[in-house]
């Protein structure tokens with residue numbers, strides 16, 4: 460256990476906790492957050508301008524990311540020997556301040572093995588082994604999720620889950636690849652330029668610190684060539700006409716087949732607080748699965764696109780896209796036994812896999828610090 464000074468919290472410890480917050484996942488690695496360090500804690504602010512994608516309906520993706528960052532900071536505070544008390548939206552929902560985390564010295568440090576899991580956690584888009592995630596593992600993830608009020612983890616319990624869920628993912632992905640705005644957004648956040656070889660992380664140019672390197676998609680040489688050739692929407696549109704636009708939805712469906720299981724995190728009602736809580740639950744599940752040697756990939760199209768129709772109506776979709784989304788939602792609701800009234804916000808696949816060969820990077824801590832005037 461680490462020695463902690465019982466009266467003050469050093470700036471180094473606070474910065475270390477923030478550094479782990481920044482390691483959290485965010486949609487397309489946009490990192491929609493800022494941090495202020497204070498004498499007795501840390502405040503997390505959402506950057507509501509960071510993600511203007513069609514997926515980020517009412518800031519859902521960014522709020523999930525903030526919840527994940529909060530969870531990492533709570534874990535790290537515990538590792539460092541502090542108890543972390545989290546107040547969500549102290550100024551009210553819709554404001555910039557998402558959480559204030561107050562730290563008080565605890566008798567002993569906890570969660571040392573989770574520190575490694577936070578560093579190792581990543582999005583793994585490879586194909587996984589088909590060996591099912593054991594029921595006990597799912598149950599323990601569900602218990603972890605329910606520690607956050609009003610959140611629920613559903614997972615495949617039925618024997619024949621692969622085919623219907625692969626179909627649901629395929630339908631949602633068909634909508635995703637059929638939208639010019641989502642296509643252009645994906646191409647904007649991908650780095651087609653290679654990461655400079657042999658460079659130290661601290662010297663990495665800022666342009667690589669958000670978004671995702673092409674190789675992070677783990678799509679192989681053919682996948683890389685496909686993505687490069689489809690960069691322009693005009694090319695993609697023609698390709699779709701000849702059926703080549705089906706490649707990505709088919710890849711998505713196959714990745715459901717080649718996985719050990721599918722999970723869906725739902726909230727009981729749509730409030731910003733609940734979405735942040737869901738984000739914290741997701742990060743706990745993700746870190747615990749990592750600790751147990753499992754890989755995870757979010758599959759956001761289905762929950763986020765259907766959530767958009769739920770919150771804002773269907774006017775932003777074509778009739779054929781509405782039909783596909785309705786069908787996808789119906790299949791997911793039935794296959795995962797989502798109870799009436801619960802709102803799906805985050806879907807993922809999990810399983811055993813080889814490690815990824817290219818990770819994502821983060822902004823430097825100092826780029827994300829705002830002054831609180833206190834420390």
Ligand SMILES: Cc1cc2nc3c(=O)[nH]c(=O)nc-3n(C[C@H](O)[C@H](O)[C@H](O)COP(=O)(O)O)c2cc1C
Pocket residue numbers: 482483484485486487488519520521523524580581582583584670671756757758759760818819
């Ligand atoms: C709300 C949310 C939605 C995401 N959606 C997807 C997705 O649909 N497909 C995918 O492959 N990754 C998805 N991701 C993973 C991010 O792209 C990933 O977290 C980010 O690029 C950082 O990489 P890392 O997780 O390896 O640290 C999502 C992450 C979050 C938090």
